[in-house]
Amino acid sequence: MDNLEERISKIKLVAFDVDGVLTNGEIIYSESGEEIKIFNAKDGHGVVMLNHKGFITAIITARQTPIVDRRAKDLGITHVYQGAKNKLVALQDLMGKYNLDYSEIAYVGDDMPDVCILERAGLAFCPNDAAEEVKKICHFISSKEGGRGAVREISDFILSGIKDKTLV
Numbered sequence: 001m002d003n004l005e006e007r008i009s010k011i012k013l014v015a016f017d018v019d020g021v022l023t024n025g026e027i028i029y030s031e032s033g034e035e036i037k038i039f040n041a042k043d044g045h046g047v048v049m050l051n052h053k054g055f056i057t058a059i060i061t062a063r064q065t066p067i068v069d070r071r072a073k074d075l076g077i078t079h080v081y082q083g084a085k086n087k088l089v090a091l092q093d094l095m096g097k098y099n100l101d102y103s104e105i106a107y108v109g110d111d112m113p114d115v116c117i118l119e120r121a122g123l124a125f126c127p128n129d130a131a132e133e134v135k136k137i138c139h140f141i142s143s144k145e146g147g148r149g150a151v152r153e154i155s156d157f158i159l160s161g162i163k164d165k166t167l168v
Contacts, residue, residue, distance in 0.1 A: 004123075004139065004140070004161065005161055007103075007122050007123050007139065008123065008158055008161030009161065010103050010104050010122055011055070011104060011105070011106045011122060011123055011158060012055065012056060012098070012100060012104040012105075013055065013056040013057070013058065013094065013098065013104060013105050013106070014050050014055050014056070014058075014106045014107075014108070014155075014158065015057070015058040015059070015060050015079075015091065015094070015106070015107050015108070015117070016047070016057070016059055016060070016107075016108045016151065017059075017060065017061055017087075017108065017109045017110060017111075017113075017114050018061040018063065018068055019037075019061065019110075019146075020110035020111055020127065020129075020130070020146040020147070021108050021109060021110050021126075021127060021146045021147070021150065021151065022039055022040075022043060022059075022071070022146075022147060022151060023037045023038060023039060023146065023147040024038065024146055024147030024148060025110070025129075025146055025147065026038070035065045035067065036067070037065070037067050037068070037071075038147065039071055039147070040147055040148060040149060040151070042152040043147070043149060043151035043152045043155075044071075044074070044075050044151075045152065046153075046154070046155030046156065047075045047076075047077065047151065048075055049155055049159060050155050050158065050159070051075070051076045051077075053159060055158075056079070056094075056098060057075070057076070057077045057078075057079070058077060058078075058079035058080070058081070058094055059072055059077055059079070059081065059082075060081045060084050060087045060090045060091060060107075060117070061081070061082055061083075061084060062083070062084055062085055062087065062113050063082065063083070064082040064083040065082070068080065068082055069082070079094055081093075081094070086116075087113055087114065087116060087117055088116040088117055088120075091107075091117050102120045102121060102122055103122040104122055105117075105120075105122050105123075106121060106122065106123040106124075106125065106158060107121040107123070107124055107125065108125040108126065108150075108151060109124075109125075109126060109134060110126050110127055110129070110131065110134060110146050111130065111131045112131060112133060112134070114126075114134060115133065115134060115137065118134060118137050118138060119137055123139050123140070123158075124137060124138040124139050124140075125138055125139070125140050125141075125142065125154045125157075126138045126142065126150075127141075127142050127144060127145050127146035127147075128141055128142055128143055128144060128145055128150070129145040130146070140154065140157060142154055
């Protein structure tokens with residue numbers, strides 16, 4: 001299955017890492033120790049558009065912070081796996097819920113903990129500032145950095161491949 005259009009046509013679930021994908025990877029702490037993340041509104045709209053077209057969307061992240069739950073709720077992402085030390089196990093749980101195989105998965109990751117999924121996903125994506133090892137295995141490398149429009153560009157890419165098709 002070498003054709004990107006063919007790969008896109010099979011996708012039912014799009015999952016995202018957080019740090020370095022939905023954010024630029026910076027972690028800010030307030031004086032009180034609260035973790036602060038900055039999310040890009042255009043990236044968020046890309047996720048919303050995927051939801052509106054019927055894609056299942058998910059977050060799989062090794063870190064755990066309440067702000068990720070808040071952002072997921074704002075975007076309509078109903079599947080959030082935080083503290084996922086083994087991201088593949090989290091993905092397999094989600095795949096089981098929907099009876100999906102790897103060819104139906106698109107994943108956006110940026111660093112070594114994402115490789116276990118990126119190697120298996122039907123479509124593997126990364127921002128242009130991802131680790132070099134990650135770039136080598138992705139089907140599409142965004143021209144944008146993580147947290148700075150990469151997710152929107154990737155969402156647009158996926159949506160352009162399905163044209164007016166609505167998933168169920």
